[in-house]
Amino acid sequence: MKDKKQYTRRNFVGTVGLATSGLYFMPLISSCRSDTASAHPNVGNAVNNDFNPDIDIQLKAVQSSTKILSDKNTDTYSYKGSLIKGGKQTLQHLVGSALGPIIRVNKGDRVRIRFENEIPAKSIIHWHGLHVSHENDGHPEHVIDKGETYIYEFEVMNRAGTYWFHPHPHGHTGEQVYKGLAGLFIVTDEEEKALNLPTGDFDIPVVIQDRTFDENHQLVYLPNGRMDQMRGFLGNRILINGKIDKGLSLNKDGKYRLRLLNGSNSRAYKLAWNTGESITVIGVDGGLLASHKTLPYLLLGPAQRVDVWLDLSKKSENEELKLVHLPIPLDTMMGSGMMGGGMMGNQSDNSLPYNSQFDVLKINVGTSKKNDASLPDELSAFTTLNLADATNRTFPRTFNFGMEGMMKWTINGRTYNGMEVADDEIVKLNTTEIWRINNGGNISIEGQNDGGGMMGNNRGMGNMMQMPHPVHIHQLQFNIINRNIENVDQNLWNAVKDGFIDEGWQDSVYLLPGMYMDLVMRFEDFKGLFLYHCHNLEHEDMGMMRNFKIE
Ligand code: C2O
Ligand code: CU
Numbered sequence: 430m431k432d433k434k435q436y437t438r439r440n441f442v443g444t445v446g447l448a449t450s451g452l453y454f455m456p457l458i459s460s461c462r463s464d465t466a467s468a469h470p471n472v473g474n475a476v477n478n479d480f481n482p483d484i485d486i487q488l489k490a491v492q493s494s495t496k497i498l499s500d501k502n503t504d505t506y507s508y509k510g511s512l513i514k515g516g517k518q519t520l521q522h523l524v525g526s527a528l529g530p531i532i533r534v535n536k537g538d539r540v541r542i543r544f545e546n547e548i549p550a551k552s553i554i555h556w557h558g559l560h561v562s563h564e565n566d567g568h569p570e571h572v573i574d575k576g577e578t579y580i581y582e583f584e585v586m587n588r589a590g591t592y593w594f595h596p597h598p599h600g601h602t603g604e605q606v607y608k609g610l611a612g613l614f615i616v617t618d619e620e621e622k623a624l625n626l627p628t629g630d631f632d633i634p635v636v637i638q639d640r641t642f643d644e645n646h647q648l649v650y651l652p653n654g655r656m657d658q659m660r661g662f663l664g665n666r667i668l669i670n671g672k673i674d675k676g677l678s679l680n681k682d683g684k685y686r687l688r689l690l691n692g693s694n695s696r697a698y699k700l701a702w703n704t705g706e707s708i709t710v711i712g713v714d715g716g717l718l719a720s721h722k723t724l725p726y727l728l729l730g731p732a733q734r735v736d737v738w739l740d741l742s743k744k745s746e747n748e749e750l751k752l753v754h755l756p757i758p759l760d761t762m763m764g765s766g767m768m769g770g771g772m773m774g775n776q777s778d779n780s781l782p783y784n785s786q787f788d789v790l791k792i793n794v795g796t797s798k799k800n801d802a803s804l805p806d807e808l809s810a811f812t813t814l815n816l817a818d819a820t821n822r823t824f825p826r827t828f829n830f831g832m833e834g835m836m837k838w839t840i841n842g843r844t845y846n847g848m849e850v851a852d853d854e855i856v857k858l859n860t861t862e863i864w865r866i867n868n869g870g871n872i873s874i875e876g877q878n879d880g881g882g883m884m885g886n887n888r889g890m891g892n893m894m895q896m897p898h899p900v901h902i903h904q905l906q907f908n909i910i911n912r913n914i915e916n917v918d919q920n921l922w923n924a925v926k927d928g929f930i931d932e933g934w935q936d937s938v939y940l941l942p943g944m945y946m947d948l949v950m951r952f953e954d955f956k957g958l959f960l961y962h963c964h965n966l967e968h969e970d971m972g973m974m975r976n977f978k979i980e
C-alpha cells in the first residue's frame with residue numbers, strides 16, 4: 430500500500446488554491462469535509478460576490494409525494510428549482526413528475542446554483558458531463574447534511590448537448606436517484622442555434638428509468654439486498670420522464686428532437702422503432718455528431734444520452750409509434766455463477782427480462798402541427814483529439830473493471846476510499862492520454878505496477894462473474910478509439926453490435942463482459958480530484974469508483 434497516497438486536508442487545500450488562480454471564481458468552499466466534519470457548519474454556504482451570474486437558481490432536494498400509479502401517491506424525492514436570475518426558459522418543470530426541472534443554459538453562461546438539501550440524508554449534486562472544477566463537480570466528500578446549502582458557481586464551457594445532474598453521495602447514489610433525484614441540464618450554443626433544429630415544443634426530453642412498486646404503490650429498492658446490489662437494480666416497470674405507461678402525445682407533421690437519457694440505475698436498453706424503421710441519431714453524450722447517423726437499433730447504457738431525430742410527416746393521425754426494447758442475451762450468461770439462476774434479470778423477482786421484447790416509449794401521433802425544423806447534412810464542425818498527441822500511445826493507462834474476491838466490484842483491484850488517489854491515477858494538466866478500460870482482466874497490464882497481483886484474482890473468477898460495466902469519467906468528454914471484442918461472447922456481440930455510436934464526444938460507455946475500449950482524452954483547465962466509476966449505480970455505491978488526480 431505504500432504507493433497509495435492519502436489525500437490529506439493539507440494538499441487538498443493546496444489544490445484549491447491552484448485552481449483558484451485559473452480563469453474562474455471558485456465557490457467559497459473552504460474546507461474538505463472528510464476530516465473536519467463538524468468544524469465548518471457553513472461549508473459552501475456563502476455566495477462569492479465577485480461572481481456575477483447570468484443564471485442563478487435555487488435547487489432544493491426535498492421529500493415529495495408523487496402520483497405515479499393511478500390514484501395513490503408514492504413517496505419520492507424531488508429537486509425543486511426556482512429561478513433567482515435568468516430567462517424564464519431556464520427552468521422547465523416536469524408537471525406531475527418527481528424528476529427535477531430541466532435546466533437550459535447557453536455555452537458561456539455563468540451559472541450559480543444554490544443546492545439546499547432537505548432530504549433526511551447527506552447529499553451533493555454532480556453535473557454529469559460538465560467540464561467544471563473539483564469544487565463544482567459534486568465530489569462525494571462534499572456532501573452536505575439536511576438543512577445545509579452548497580453553492581456552485583461555474584461557467585458553462587461545454588458544447589451544446591444533453592447533460593444531466595443527479596446526487597453523488599458515496600454509498601447512496603443509487604437509492605437517491607431511484608427515489609427521483611435527477612434532471613436534464615441542456616446546453617445550447619451559437620453553432621447549434623444556427624442549425625434550425627427542432628426547438629420549443631418539438632425538443633422533447635425522454636428520461637428512461639425502470640422501477641418496481643409494491644402493493645401500496647411504494648418504490649421497492651433492492652428487495653434481495655446484497656444479491657440485487659451485486660447485479661444492480663432492475664425494475665419491472667418502465668417510466669418515461671418519471672411517468673408510467675403514459676406515452677408522449679406528439680403532432681403529425683412535426684419534426685422532433687428526442688433527447689434520450691438512460692437514467693436507470695443499472696439497466697441498458699436495445700431500442701428500436703416498432704415499425705422497423707432505422708433510428709436517426711444526431712447527438713450523443715457530449716453534443717451533436719459531425720453528421721447524423723442511422724442505426725437499426727440503439728444500445729443505450731446507463732447514463733448515456735442520445736439525441737434522436739424524428740419526423741412525423743409520413744405518419745397518420747392517431748397512429749401509435751413505439752420505441753421497444755429488443756432482446757439481449759444477458760440474462761443467462763452468468764447463469765452458472767454464484768447468484769444461482771443468473772444475475773442479470775432473474776425472473777423470480779418479476780423483472781423485465783433482458784432477453785425479451787417490451788415497450789419503452791409510446792408515441793401517439795395527434796393532429797397536424799408543422800414546425801420548420803430541418804435535418805442538415807452537417808451538424809457540427811469539430812476536430813477530435815489527435816492520437817499522436819497522447820503521451821502514452823504505446824502504453825495506455827489501463828483500468829480493469831472486475832471482481833475482487835468473491836463479492837466486491839473493483840477497479841484495478843481497488844475500491845473508493847474518500848480522497849485517496851493511487852500513483853497510477855495521477856495525470857498531468859494539459860496532456861492527452863489514452864485510457865484502456867477493460868471489463869474482465871483478460872488482458873495483460875504492462876507498465877502498471879499496482880494491482881498486478883490482484884488481477885490474478887480477476888482472471889481466476891473468469892467468466893463466472895462477468896457483467897457489463899457502464900463506465901463514466903468525470904470532468905471531460907473523450908473520443909472512442911476502438912472497441913476490442915476478442916473476449917466478448919459472440920452471441921451477445923451479434924445481438925448488440927450495430928447499436929453503438931463510437932463517433933463524437935462521450936463521457937459514458939457500455940463495456941460488455943470481456944470487452945476493452947481505448948479512449949483518448951485531454952486534461953484541461955482544472956487541477957484536482959475527479960471521479961471515474963461504473964455507472965451501474967449499485968456497483969458505484971459498492972465502491973466501483975475511484976479518483977483520478979489532475980496535477
Ligand atoms: Cu453520472 Cu459520477 O456520475
Ligand atoms: Cu459524471
Ligand code: CU
Nearest residue numbers: 898963965968
Ligand atoms: Cu459495474
